[in-house]
Amino acid sequence: MPNHSSCRLVCSTSLLFATFYFVQAHIKHLSISFYFNMEFHKFRIRSYEGQSDRAQVENLERKCEVAELDNELVGVIQGSIKVVTVQGHPPKDLAKVGYVLGLRVSQNHRRKGIGSSLVTTLEEWFISNDVDYAYMATEKENHASTNLFINKFHYTKFRTPSILVNPVNHHSFKFSSNIEISRLKIEQAESLYRRFMGSTEFFPNDIGNILKNKLSLGTWMAYYKDDINIGPNGQIPKSWAMLSVWNSGEIFKLKLGKVPFCCLLYTKSWCLIDKIFPCLKLPTLPDFYNPFGFYFMYGVYHEGPFSGKLVRALCQFVHNMAKENKDEKVKIIVTEVGGRDELNHHIPHWKLLSCPEDLWCIKALKNEGLSINTFHELTKTSPTRALFVDPREV
Numbered sequence: 001m002p003n004h005s006s007c008r009l010v011c012s013t014s015l016l017f018a019t020f021y022f023v024q025a026h027i028k029h030l031s032i033s034f035y036f037n038m039e040f041h042k043f044r045i046r047s048y049e050g051q052s053d054r055a056q057v058e059n060l061e062r063k064c065e066v067a068e069l070d071n072e073l074v075g076v077i078q079g080s081i082k083v084v085t086v087q088g089h090p091p092k093d094l095a096k097v098g099y100v101l102g103l104r105v106s107q108n109h110r111r112k113g114i115g116s117s118l119v120t121t122l123e124e125w126f127i128s129n130d131v132d133y134a135y136m137a138t139e140k141e142n143h144a145s146t147n148l149f150i151n152k153f154h155y156t157k158f159r160t161p162s163i164l165v166n167p168v169n170h171h172s173f174k175f176s177s178n179i180e181i182s183r184l185k186i187e188q189a190e191s192l193y194r195r196f197m198g199s200t201e202f203f204p205n206d207i208g209n210i211l212k213n214k215l216s217l218g219t220w221m222a223y224y225k226d227d228i229n230i231g232p233n234g235q236i237p238k239s240w241a242m243l244s245v246w247n248s249g250e251i252f253k254l255k256l257g258k259v260p261f262c263c264l265l266y267t268k269s270w271c272l273i274d275k276i277f278p279c280l281k282l283p284t285l286p287d288f289y290n291p292f293g294f295y296f297m298y299g300v301y302h303e304g305p306f307s308g309k310l311v312r313a314l315c316q317f318v319h320n321m322a323k324e325n326k327d328e329k330v331k332i333i334v335t336e337v338g339g340r341d342e343l344n345h346h347i348p349h350w351k352l353l354s355c356p357e358d359l360w361c362i363k364a365l366k367n368e369g370l371s372i373n374t375f376h377e378l379t380k381t382s383p384t385r386a387l388f389v390d391p392r393e394v
């Protein structure tokens with residue numbers, strides 16, 4: 001099995017098979033693993049088939065509204081498996097985790113057990129692949145989802161990272177001429193990540209695959225030009241910061257649906273002021289009513305007394321890069337950091353667009369003593385600890 005694999009299941013009104021397949025890094029289908037029949041009242045669960053299901057799944061995800069016709073998709077779920085850092089997990093602080101994402105059931109078919117059936121099937125796939133823990137993320141106000149996972153499937157609240165969102169506006173940022181930003185080679189980035197973030201919770205053991213993925217646009221490091229620690233042999237500067245950028249817009253585009261009139265008015269008038277008085281360099285709220293892409297900044301790390309300013313400079317650098325990318329219509333830059341992490345202060349974001357508490361829940365899938373002990377440690381420790389958020393799961 002590859003070190004990061006995933007599957008997508010759909011529930012339809014009249015199909016017969018459940019098929020699982022492995023996908024590497026969300027891009028490449030590796031193999032069909034196995035088939036089985038599963039009858040669920042009048043519904044059937046089967047695997048996702050890229051070409052034929054795509055439009056229906058997009059429709060389901062967009063509005064969660066699908067008409068009740070034969071062969072209609074009525075539910076979908078995705079899952080991925082990988083090895084990550086979990087402190088205290090034997091033997092080497094590494095655990096196999098399964099991530100649950102994209103659970104959707106069409107509105108007309110809810111409360112009939114379809115969501116539960118999809119979760120059960122995905123958990124069975126995890127268990128058959130020797131997964132230690134299943135985890136998922138949701139908004140804490142999503143009562144249907146929290147009831148389903150916490151009350152019915154016994155997941156435990158575990159972390160509450162913040163999703164920070166910054167709009168891309170028309171103006172480029174200029175940062176101090178004393179700051180140098182240089183692009184790292186994939187091998188350099190991997191080595192720095194393993195050295196400095198290897199013990200961060202949920203750090204993916206296959207970091208190299210993420211960095212090599214075609215959606216990963218690169219890794220950049222910032223430091224002060226006059227830092228006396230930078231030597232010819234590439235020593236680590238005294239203060240430095242790094243981050244990587246993932247082009248999420250290449251997989252899916254976002255769009256605001258119905259918005260309140262006041263919000264529309266606010267955006268339009270703000271844009272107008274910006275056009276009339278460009279010298280004010282107002283941070284504009286972009287047009288979110290047409291499909292747009294976004295960049296996800298991952299692996300944000302900083303060290304040293306003045307490194308906060310370097311994180312800010314890197315974020316501004318990414319902003320300028322997004323502004324230049326006219327093809328992808330990148331309108332926001334997103335990142336996710338451990339709750340109350342000091343990084344929140346250094347990463348530019350709009351509170352209005354951000355989510356202060358994304359709720360992560362976890363469940364131990366093995367009942368052996370060691371796993372259960374680690375699980376208790378994991379759920380007891382401060383929910384504000386730093387987390388590595390995998391861009392493949394965004």
Ligand SMILES: CC(C)(COP(=O)(O)OP(=O)(O)OC[C@H]1O[C@@H](n2cnc3c(N)ncnc32)[C@H](O)[C@@H]1OP(=O)(O)O)[C@@H](O)C(=O)NCCC(=O)NCCS
Nearest residue numbers: 103104105110111112113114115116138143144145147148
């Ligand atoms: C969340 C969702 C997938 C549930 O699907 P479903 O097929 O209706 O779920 P089930 O019928 O299996 O319900 C299982 C349990 O979930 C909880 N639940 C489901 N819908 C609920 C609701 N509207 N309010 C409160 N609890 C709810 C209940 O505990 C329910 O058990 P019960 O029916 O015995 O009381 C569905 O509401 C949905 O697609 N929502 C929009 C997308 C979403 O929020 N996805 C989750 C992201 S993590």
